[in-house]
Amino acid sequence: MGRVVARVRSVRLDFALRESGEPASPRDLLQGTTIESLHRRGKLMWAVGGNGGVVAMHLGMSGEMRIVPPEQAVPAEFRGPRSHVHVMWALDDSTRWLFRDPRRFGGVWCYASHAAFEAAHLSRLGPDALDITPEELAGGLAGSRRAGSTRAIKAALLDQSVVAGVGNIYADEALFEVAMHPARRAGSLRTDDIGRLTAAIHGVLGRALVSGGSTLRDYRDASGGAGNAQLGHRAYGRVGLPCVRCGATMKQTTIAQRTTTYCATCQHKQ
Numbered sequence: 001m002g003r004v005v006a007r008v009r010s011v012r013l014d015f016a017l018r019e020s021g022e023p024a025s026p027r028d029l030l031q032g033t034t035i036e037s038l039h040r041r042g043k044l045m046w047a048v049g050g051n052g053g054v055v056a057m058h059l060g061m062s063g064e065m066r067i068v069p070p071e072q073a074v075p076a077e078f079r080g081p082r083s084h085v086h087v088m089w090a091l092d093d094s095t096r097w098l099f100r101d102p103r104r105f106g107g108v109w110c111y112a113s114h115a116a117f118e119a120a121h122l123s124r125l126g127p128d129a130l131d132i133t134p135e136e137l138a139g140g141l142a143g144s145r146r147a148g149s150t151r152a153i154k155a156a157l158l159d160q161s162v163v164a165g166v167g168n169i170y171a172d173e174a175l176f177e178v179a180m181h182p183a184r185r186a187g188s189l190r191t192d193d194i195g196r197l198t199a200a201i202h203g204v205l206g207r208a209l210v211s212g213g214s215t216l217r218d219y220r221d222a223s224g225g226a227g228n229a230q231l232g233h234r235a236y237g238r239v240g241l242p243c244v245r246c247g248a249t250m251k252q253t254t255i256a257q258r259t260t261t262y263c264a265t266c267q268h269k270q
Contacts, residue, residue: 004092005030005049015086015101016108019116028110029087030055041128042164044121053110054117060105070094129165130205134191134198137163141186141194153189154182155256157201166201168258169236170208174200175262176235179245181269182260183253235261 008031010016013023026032034050045065046056059065068074070093078085078098087108089097099108111117127136140162156162157171166174175182177200180193189197234244239252239261248265 002034002036003095004034005032005089006092007031007090009088009090010086011088012086012104015104016110019109019111019120024108024110028053028055029089029108035091041122041125042160043167044125044164046117046121048114052113054114056109056111056117056121057099058106060101060103060107062103063099063101063106066098066100068096068098074098125160125164126162127164129163129170129201132163132198132201134195137198137201138191138194141189151186152183152255153180153186153197154258154260156186158256158258163201165205168260169233170201170204172236172261173204173234176245176267177204179266179268181264181267182255182262184269235263237261 008026008029010024010026010029016024016029018024018028030047030049030051030053033053035047036050037048039046039048044056044058046054048054057065066075066078068078074096077083078100083100084102084104085098085100086104087099091097099106109117109120111120126132126140140159141156154171154175157166157174158168172182174197178193178196180197235250238250241250242248243250243263243266246263246266248263250261251264253260253262
């Protein structure tokens with residue numbers, strides 16, 4: 001923060017867009033202005049420029065941000081036409097900020113004001129998973145209760161309008177933590193259930209952050225380091241293995257079109 005964006009290179013015209021849907025210009029991407037602040041809610045990040053503009057960024061499933069300090073060379077995999085680096089910001093101290101996305105599930109969106117950005121993005125997101133309170137989670141699940149919905153609790157956790165930032169891995173981990181079946185009706189949760197689940201979400205995400213995230217295939221942090229959180233997974237990816245709590249064989253199903261791993265013995269469906 002506080003650095004001026006000296007130069008921007010946008011490689012793919014369909015990756016960085018204005019709010020109108022047109023390709024973003026270097027000025028839209030904050031070239032020539034100071035980065036006043038950086039923010040995150042869930043999986044969405046955004047930078048606010050001194051000119052009032054906002055650049056929102058989502059990594060999708062395969063995106064990677066890499067910050068390369070002035071004294072370091074850009075890694076080989078971030079160079080050349082096959083690098084899949086779609087946007088590059090060069091700061092006034094020669095730091096480079098690179099957005100690479102081989103599968104292009106992510107994106108960059110530029111807005112002239114914070115109000116326009118909030119209407120387009122923030123208004124659709126629930127509270128951040130690291131900060132959500134039991135009361136906020138209950139509010140997000142209220143629609144399921146009012147409608148008598150049969151929506152599974154795991155599907156609700158993956159809904160970013162309910163809670164922002166819980167993905168497939170940590171939904172499985174949080175539900176295992178509280179011994180809650182992933183297919184349990186979201187509308188059936190009691191106040192104490194929601195309190196325990198909120199604490200579990202905070203816990204599994206907090207531990208994952210300390211471990212640098214989960215590197216299952218190609219995830220890297222902004223410095224290029226791999227995470228170790230996968231070494232502590234108690235549910236995700238353990239189908240066919242003994243449950244670490246009761247010893248029963250871990251099962252697998254599909255909920256909300258996502259692979260779901262759980263223990264049918266100790267994760268009770270109520």
